[in-house]
Amino acid sequence: MTTSVEGQFTGKAGLVTGASAGIGEAAARMFADRGAAVTLVDIDVDAGRRIVAEIEAGGGTARFEGCDLTDPEAVKRMVDGAAKAYGRLDFAFNNAGITGSVHPTADVPLEEWEKVIKLDLTSVFYCMKYEIPHLVAGGGGAIVNTSSDAGTQAVAGIAAYVAAKHAVVGLTKSAAMEYAAHGVRINAICPGATKTRMMAEWFAASPDAEAAATRSIPLGRLAEVDEIAEAVLWLCSDAAHYAIGMAMALDGGLTLGPAHPTG
Ligand SMILES: NC(=O)c1ccc[n+]([C@@H]2O[C@H](COP(=O)([O-])OP(=O)(O)OC[C@H]3O[C@@H](n4cnc5c(N)ncnc54)[C@H](O)[C@@H]3O)[C@@H](O)[C@H]2O)c1
Structure with a gap:
């Protein structure tokens, strides 16, 4: 039996951050579809x-809010505006993030640390702080926060990113526990290497980076943005009603552990 997903979100409204590119754009288009x-x-x-x-040209319903997510007042205005525009808020995908420049920890410039933590961690807190009251008032809903494979394992050279993405997992779990009884399900996704501008910039830094990353993925390839978006939509759908506090690995097996020769 196949289950149709067409119209799965009819009558629901939500927001997606980092929606102008990459994973966020793919998820926003899929939600609208x-x-x-x-x-x-x-x-x-x-x-x-x-x-x-x-x-809109394809028949979907969408609006755009320009917002610097590192500004808490702008985030509050954005979230309240999104809830008001469609009269409800059923889901939020808090996804915007940056990697930051590559340095060993002792060489990370102070302003670089602040910049990455502010967007990759603090802005996720701002979003949840202002989204949760709308979801609770509406009787429930779902939040998905974007962490990373770097949210569950080390990646040398991007300490602020790794710290922020680990913290997003902890923040997600705490909030999931607090709001479960209100019908608000909160989860994180941990994508591995996914074909976006962010990854292209990362690979541009060293000639062997893409081949090395691909070799470390048991599925033998990078993720397409739609493969990540599908999981986000599932987490936001009624089908995921028993899923809370997850840090869902979507990494082709990258974080399963080192491959051992079998002999
Ligand atoms: N691409 C990957 O391989 C990968 C892997 C793991 C996790 N992630 C995470 O997935 C998320 C999306 O990554 P992506 O690869 O799609 O990136 P991307 O660079 O393609 O898109 C990120 C979007 O965030 C927006 N943004 C940046 N700063 C912002 C700010 N201050 N306020 C509002 N928006 C801002 C950008 O304009 C851009 O549209 C990020 O949190 C990233 O850390 C990506």
């Missing part, structure tokens, strides 16, 4: 407006 009214949130206004126009 499946019937949701979606607020796309990003600092990149031109790309966000273009994507909203394309969603």
Whole structure:
């Protein structure tokens, strides 16, 4: 038996951050395709407006909010605006993030540490702080926060990113426990290497980086953005009603452990 996902989110409304590119863009388009009214949130206004126009041209319902997620007042305005625009807030995908520049820990510039922690960790807290009251008031809903494979294992050279992504997992678990009784399910995803601009920039730094990353993935390839978006939609759907506090690995087996020769 196949279950149709078409119209799965009809009558629901939500927001996606980091929606002007990569994983966030793919998720926003997929939510709209499946019937949701979606607020796309990003600092990149031109790309966000273009994507909203394309969603609308395809018959979907979407709006764009330009927002620097490191500004708590702007985040509050954005979240309240998203809830007001469609009269409800059923889901939120808190996804925007940056990797930051590559240095060993002792050489990380102070401002670089602040910048990465502010977006990759603190902005996720701001989003949840202002989203949760709307979800509770509406009788429940779902939040998905984007962590990373770097949220469960070390990656040399990007200490602030690794620290922030580990913290997103902890923040997700605490909040999931607090709001379960209110019907708000909160989960994190931990994507591995996924074909986006972020990954292209990372690979551009060294000639062998992409081949080395691919070799370390048991499935033998990078993820497509839609493969990550599918999991986000499942976590936000009614089908996931028993899933809370997860740090869902979506990494082709990257974090399963070192491959051992079998002899
Ligand atoms: N691509 C990967 O391989 C990978 C792997 C693991 C985790 N992730 C995580 O997935 C998320 C999305 O990554 P992606 O690869 O799609 O990145 P991306 O660079 O393609 O997209 C990130 C988006 O965030 C937006 N953004 C950046 N700073 C912002 C700010 N201050 N306020 C609002 N928006 C801002 C950017 O404009 C961009 O549209 C990130 O949290 C990232 O850490 C990505």
